[in-house]
Amino acid sequence: MDAVAPVVRTEMPQPSFIMSNEGYQLATYAWGDPDAETVLCVHGFASSCRDNWVETGWVRMLTAAGYRVIGVDQRGHGASDKPHDPRAYSMSAFVGDLIAVLDTYLVDAVRYVGYSLGARVGWQLAVDAPEHIDRAVLGGIPDGRPLGRLRIDQARAYAEEGIPVADAVTQNYVRLAERVPQNDLRALIALAEGMRFGDADPDPARPPAQPVLFATGSEDAILERSRTLAATAPNGTFVEIPGRHHFNTPGSRAFRDAALEFLSPAGGIA
Numbered sequence: 001m002d003a004v005a006p007v008v009r010t011e012m013p014q015p016s017f018i019m020s021n022e023g024y025q026l027a028t029y030a031w032g033d034p035d036a037e038t039v040l041c042v043h044g045f046a047s048s049c050r051d052n053w054v055e056t057g058w059v060r061m062l063t064a065a066g067y068r069v070i071g072v073d074q075r076g077h078g079a080s081d082k083p084h085d086p087r088a089y090s091m092s093a094f095v096g097d098l099i100a101v102l103d104t105y106l107v108d109a110v111r112y113v114g115y116s117l118g119a120r121v122g123w124q125l126a127v128d129a130p131e132h133i134d135r136a137v138l139g140g141i142p143d144g145r146p147l148g149r150l151r152i153d154q155a156r157a158y159a160e161e162g163i164p165v166a167d168a169v170t171q172n173y174v175r176l177a178e179r180v181p182q183n184d185l186r187a188l189i190a191l192a193e194g195m196r197f198g199d200a201d202p203d204p205a206r207p208p209a210q211p212v213l214f215a216t217g218s219e220d221a222i223l224e225r226s227r228t229l230a231a232t233a234p235n236g237t238f239v240e241i242p243g244r245h246h247f248n249t250p251g252s253r254a255f256r257d258a259a260l261e262f263l264s265p266a267g268g269i270a
Helices: 049-054 058-064 091-104 117-128 152-161 168-179 185-194 223-232 253-263
Strands: 016-019 025-031 038-042 068-072 110-115 133-139 212-217 236-241
Touching (some): 025 058, 038 049, 038 091, 038 117, 049 068, 058 068, 110 253, 117 133, 133 253, 152 168, 168 185, 212 253, 236 253
Parallel strands (some): 038 110, 110 133, 133 212, 212 236
Antiparallel strands (some): 016 025, 025 068
């Protein structure tokens, strides 16, 4: 890599849109030197590229370290299209979206950073298309099908008729969805329903072979399941992020520092 550090960009650029296999528009963003090693950042459920990676300092950190960063708003999120059909939200569709992003940007392989849903998609991308992932940071995985605990009927009644949600878990997800101004609650409900089709959980019998850093907050209910999943990966490493739960781990400096060290192995970026 060129020894001259690229200009660090921390602002949110206008999105560049690419087309999914089914014709949905996907919003993507890029920072840093186009010739540098690339990190692909993929956000979690009810979040966005801005929410998970820009406002938390990840893009600033990665570009300052000499990386090019590509971010994406996953379908149903941010500035991307938000279909209301649950069938639009299969795991294969999410993986296909990321392959389309890499193909459009003419990038063969990347270092991957994903959180929650983005980590789950990253696991599957690393397994199904290993040529695209050199190494990966997967935060907040697995989640034990948390979207399966959401009461679809109550969430839909709230979104369509304003009927208050009684179930506490569903209340938390609705609050999470409404936290980000661009979110479309009906699309996120469709995503939660769609993720119940097929293999939504990572398969511990088919782990990624690449080096993977698993990172989970010490206050996250999935901590031990994450640790167990990490042990199934032949080149997996686990780090516990102190004092963080599932929803605030992306903002942890300890998480960022651990990821940066992992992404920059000997022989990588100086």
